[in-house]
Amino acid sequence: MTKKKGRQTVCFENPPVILNTYSIGGVKESEGPLKADFDKILDDDKWGEDSWEKAETKLQKEAVQGAMSGAGVQPENVDYIFAGDLQNQCVGTHYAMRGMDIPFFGIYGACSTMSESMSLGAMMIDGGFADKVLCVTSSHFCAAEKQFRFPLEYGGQRTPTSQWTVTGAGAALLGSDGKGPRITAVTTGKITDYGITDINNMGAAMAPAAAETLMAHFDDLNIAPDFYDLILTGDLGVVGSDILCDLMNKNGYNIYPKHNDCGKMIYDIKAQDVHAGGSGCGCMGSVFCGHIMKKLKNKELKNILVMATGALMNPSILLQDESIPGIAHAVAITAEKIGE
Amino acid sequence: MTKKKGRQTVCFENPPVILNTYSIGGVKESEGPLKADFDKILDDDKWGEDSWEKAETKLQKEAVQGAMSGAGVQPENVDYIFAGDLQNQCVGTHYAMRGMDIPFFGIYGACSTMSESMSLGAMMIDGGFADKVLCVTSSHFCAAEKQFRFPLEYGGQRTPTSQWTVTGAGAALLGSDGKGPRITAVTTGKITDYGITDINNMGAAMAPAAAETLMAHFDDLNIAPDFYDLILTGDLGVVGSDILCDLMNKNGYNIYPKHNDCGKMIYDIKAQDVHAGGSGCGCMGSVFCGHIMKKLKNKELKNILVMATGALMNPSILLQDESIPGIAHAVAITAEKIGE
Numbered sequence: 304m305t306k307k308k309g310r311q312t313v314c315f316e317n318p319p320v321i322l323n324t325y326s327i328g329g330v331k332e333s334e335g336p337l338k339a340d341f342d343k344i345l346d347d348d349k350w351g352e353d354s355w356e357k358a359e360t361k362l363q364k365e366a367v368q369g370a371m372s373g374a375g376v377q378p379e380n381v382d383y384i385f386a387g388d389l390q391n392q393c394v395g396t397h398y399a400m401r402g403m404d405i406p407f408f409g410i411y412g413a414c415s416t417m418s419e420s421m422s423l424g425a426m427m428i429d430g431g432f433a434d435k436v437l438c439v440t441s442s443h444f445c446a447a448e449k450q451f452r453f454p455l456e457y458g459g460q461r462t463p464t465s466q467w468t469v470t471g472a473g474a475a476l477l478g479s480d481g482k483g484p485r486i487t488a489v490t491t492g493k494i495t496d497y498g499i500t501d502i503n504n505m506g507a508a509m510a511p512a513a514a515e516t517l518m519a520h521f522d523d524l525n526i527a528p529d530f531y532d533l534i535l536t537g538d539l540g541v542v543g544s545d546i547l548c549d550l551m552n553k554n555g556y557n558i559y560p561k562h563n564d565c566g567k568m569i570y571d572i573k574a575q576d577v578h579a580g581g582s583g584c585g586c587m588g589s590v591f592c593g594h595i596m597k598k599l600k601n602k603e604l605k606n607i608l609v610m611a612t613g614a615l616m617n618p619s620i621l622l623q624d625e626s627i628p629g630i631a632h633a634v635a636i637t638a639e640k641i642g643e
Numbered sequence: 644m645t646k647k648k649g650r651q652t653v654c655f656e657n658p659p660v661i662l663n664t665y666s667i668g669g670v671k672e673s674e675g676p677l678k679a680d681f682d683k684i685l686d687d688d689k690w691g692e693d694s695w696e697k698a699e700t701k702l703q704k705e706a707v708q709g710a711m712s713g714a715g716v717q718p719e720n721v722d723y724i725f726a727g728d729l730q731n732q733c734v735g736t737h738y739a740m741r742g743m744d745i746p747f748f749g750i751y752g753a754c755s756t757m758s759e760s761m762s763l764g765a766m767m768i769d770g771g772f773a774d775k776v777l778c779v780t781s782s783h784f785c786a787a788e789k790q791f792r793f794p795l796e797y798g799g800q801r802t803p804t805s806q807w808t809v810t811g812a813g814a815a816l817l818g819s820d821g822k823g824p825r826i827t828a829v830t831t832g833k834i835t836d837y838g839i840t841d842i843n844n845m846g847a848a849m850a851p852a853a854a855e856t857l858m859a860h861f862d863d864l865n866i867a868p869d870f871y872d873l874i875l876t877g878d879l880g881v882v883g884s885d886i887l888c889d890l891m892n893k894n895g896y897n898i899y900p901k902h903n904d905c906g907k908m909i910y911d912i913k914a915q916d917v918h919a920g921g922s923g924c925g926c927m928g929s930v931f932c933g934h935i936m937k938k939l940k941n942k943e944l945k946n947i948l949v950m951a952t953g954a955l956m957n958p959s960i961l962l963q964d965e966s967i968p969g970i971a972h973a974v975a976i977t978a979e980k981i982g983e
Contacts, residue, residue: 305772305774306772307772353963354963387751391959392729392956393751393955394957397834397955397956397968398960398965398968401955401968406833408763408831409970410749410751411733411750419748419749423763426767426770427766431646432645432646432647432653433645433647491748492747493744493746494737494740615737616732616734620738625738630747
């Protein structure tokens with residue numbers, strides 16, 4: 304007997320609270336429509352560091368410190384950090400966390416990291432192992448381009464389906480008790496691969512995983528898309544979002560009126576020339592921890608499903624004729640009071 | 644109020660059972676002293692695949708299938724997989740798990756992955772979220788050398804402190820109930836950095852993290868090294884093991900008679916010319932899931948502490964004048980009956 308409902312979903316007995324979040328946006332992000340919703344904005348993408356990689360480390364450090372200090376919480380009161388990023392061996396995260404003096408679990412879910420970390424963090428709390436957990440992620444456009452595609456100096460052309468990796472970070476402090484929106488359920492994804500091989504079309508590679516997790520969520524809880532005010536994906540962008548909505552529609556779920564995607568929201572897609580929209584762990588990290596949390600706090604949003612999606616390849620395995628597997632983890636959040 | 648004891652340790656109310664394990668060793672590993680303890684041995688390190696990376700994927704696939712089939716468990720009865728490896732973006736793991744149809748959490752703890760996965764797996768079960776969890780990891784010498792150091796064709800000289808990445812994998816199936824050794828407690832590490840910068844001396848980089856987690860474990864539970872028959876680290880090798888034992892001694896803990904290290908056990912260090920011993924996620928993965936589990940089952944070992952250690956850098960961040968942070972997670976296991 305477990306707390307599971309169906310194959311992939313867990314419902315919490317004592318839904319963990321999102322006590323505080325902190326969101327940081329880079330230069331390009333601060334020129335987009337959500338500029339007012341970041342807690343901090345960079346005026347230079349190196350942010351005083353001597354490399355992009357180290358700037359990403361600083362993003363996570365500052366996000367963690369912001370999330371803690373805004374809640375009046377000291378590091379010694381945080382039981383665990385769950386964090387990861389896109390850099391090889393997640394070094395953005397590790398160098399940020401080495402001074403933290405907080406027990407650390409490293410995770411890798413590519414761009415699904417924000418909802419993977421919140422899933423595990425919420426389970427730690429509801430399972431009785433923690434009172435407070437930090438869930439953290441980031442990405443950096445320049446570090447990611449260099450590592451996954453081409454050096455920026457090369458000036459490569461971007462294809463129409465390509466997305467722009469967000470420079471940004473988000474940290475969410477979860478607690479067993481207190482004021483704030485609550486995580487009521489999580490649905491954990493399976494690795495899904497529909498055979499997409501185009502490294503410049505991450506949205507198409509991740510959309511099938513999003514559809515499968517979303518259908519599992521609805522099935523496991525016996526609910527329909529109408530249950531939510533908003534079904535928010537992480538970084539499917541314009542192309543992947545359309546594929547997700549169409550796939551869901553073919554399976555009998557109309558999510559068109561409920562769906563939005565952080566990768567579509569964070570930029571003014573045409574004016575900022577980002578082709579298919581934003582991507583990267585920091586996309587949902589910064590949008591959820593900034594813009595979305597504000598709307599949950601002021602009750603503009605009441606019941607939402609937050610589902611970050613990750614593409615689980617690396618460049619060398621794609622050169623070995625492999626396709627791109629994806630994963631998506633869903634986190635159900637309510638701003639309503641529970642049990643009243 | 645949580646199930647935590649002290650700052651970093653959790654004691655389980657219903658200690659999860661290690662129902663079954665499966666261990667695979669590569670060619671060099673099968674020529675060492677533990678050859679009889681692997682469940683499967685490779686006669687070629689590509690194992691019929693067309694790349695080392697794909698061979699590593701096969702290692703994890705076969706380890707998972709072996710762990711399940713030996714326990715008579717079907718994939719649909721496994722609630723979660725926790726797994727990771729050393730390849731960039733953990734692709735060894737992802738391509739292995741994409742066909743599994745089991746909810747998946749990707750983790751990255753470098754060579755600490757085996758005990759990170761068992762820690763989280765045990766918490767999922769004791770927390771009431773899962774009945775069965777698979778904990779999996781692997782490494783591959785050729786894939787790791789190419790990625791972290793030099794192409795093998797270069798024929799680079801190895802320094803005396805360098806270690807040999809194990810080609811191997813381990814999978815452990817944990818359950819809420821049944822026969823087998825039980826996980827009684829886990830101590831989660833913090834990221835620790837004593838300033839080591841030599842990429843050919845991983846043991847020295849990881850030993851301080853091992854010492855800090857071990858001291859936290861003893862402090863949190865108010866026990867001494869004598870409590871255990873064996874304190875087993877993952878891949879400190881000869882150099883790192885000496886540093887760990889000396890560091891512990893300086894802090895008042897005599898672990899010399901109780902300590903051993905999978906990286907020292909898996910090879911005949913001199914005869915096999917592996918310099919400071921074995922390393923890699925697959926080192927503890929294959930040694931714990933093979934050799935050690937056999938000794939727990941036949942009660943040669945009764946109370947052990949298993950602590951894999953990870954070095955959390957990547958090559959490009961080391962070129963940016965960074966030192967190497969480490970982490971270690973400890974898992975306490977008893978072969979004795981509980982509550983009788």
